[in-house]
Amino acid sequence: AQKITQTQPGMFVQEKEAVTLDCTYDTSDPSYGLFWYKQPSSGEMIFLIYQGSYDQQNATEGRYSLNFQKARKSANLVISASQLGDSAMYFCAMRGPGWKAGTALIFGKGTTLSVSS
Amino acid sequence: NAGVTQTPKFQVLKTGQSMTLQCAQDMNHNSMYWYRQDPGMGLRLIYYSASEGTTDKGEVPNGYNVSRLNKREFSLRLESAAPSQTSVYFCASSEGGGTGKRYGYTFGSGTRLTVV
Numbered sequence: 316a317q318k319i320t321q322t323q324p325g326m327f328v329q330e331k332e333a334v335t336l337d338c339t340y341d342t343s344d345p346s347y348g349l350f351w352y353k354q355p356s357s358g359e360m361i362f363l364i365y366q367g368s369y370d371q372q373n374a375t376e377g378r379y380s381l382n383f384q385k386a387r388k389s390a391n392l393v394i395s396a397s398q399l400g401d402s403a404m405y406f407c408a409m410r411g412p413g414w415k416a417g418t419a420l421i422f423g424k425g426t427t428l429s430v431s432s
Numbered sequence: 433n434a435g436v437t438q439t440p441k442f443q444v445l446k447t448g449q450s451m452t453l454q455c456a457q458d459m460n461h462n463s464m465y466w467y468r469q470d471p472g473m474g475l476r477l478i479y480y481s482a483s484e485g486t487t488d489k490g491e492v493p494n495g496y497n498v499s500r501l502n503k504r505e506f507s508l509r510l511e512s513a514a515p516s517q518t519s520v521y522f523c524a525s526s527e528g529g530g531t532g533k534r535y536g537y538t539f540g541s542g543t544r545l546t547v548v
Contacts, residue, residue: 319474321474324472350536350537358520358541358542358544359539359541359542360522360524360539362536362537365536406474406475408475418463418526419465419477419480419490420465420475420477420524420537421477422467422474422475422476423474424472424473424474425474
């Protein structure tokens with residue numbers, strides 16, 4: 316069965332510092348996709364970054380990068396130069412096996428990031 | 433703005449009452465999903481619809497029913513609400529199939545449901 320594990324319930328970082336949020340996954344399928352979402356206190360789910368299992372390079376989107384270590388089955392999110400607005404819940408998610416229609420996302424339990432000035 | 437629209441945003445129900453959560457998307461997506469979010473549990477899949485005319489159970493379907501009314505709309509019904517169904521409910525949609533983030537997922541803003 317597929318599973319996403321986020322072991323850090325809460326993380327604290329100071330403004331302008333970098334922070335890494337951990338995510339490990341379990342799947343027996345060679346084809347999968349990994350996502351990170353941000354959920355601020357207002358509640359909406361904001362897509363941050365995506366990594367496909369066959370992508371040769373780690374994904375980057377502005378201050379966000381994904382440290383993809385396939386052999387270790389880890390997909391850690393790195394936020395560089397943290398800002399106060401980065402304070403939120405962060406979810407790692409995986410698209411289930413295959414690419415057929417209706418393949419749902421499987422979510423981890425989330426990590427709450429708090430950025431202080 | 434294009435996206436996924438959920439109604440209502442907030443609802444309080446008494447135990448045993450019924451209600452339907454509405455979801456509509458205007459992105460011509462094939463697939464739609466219902467999740468619930470509880471503290472410390474992440475998002476868990478309740479039901480999904482791979483395409484118009486099909487629905488399937490997810491991880492936590494008990495106590496819920498769904499209807500894929502047409503390609504745009506996917507509703508979630510609680511026939512007899514229980515306090516354990518107090519949660520935040522998210523609807524999402526995706527194109528379905530293919531690879532890459534182009535086939536990513538768009539979420540609605542959520543419905544906060546309290547059952548007393």
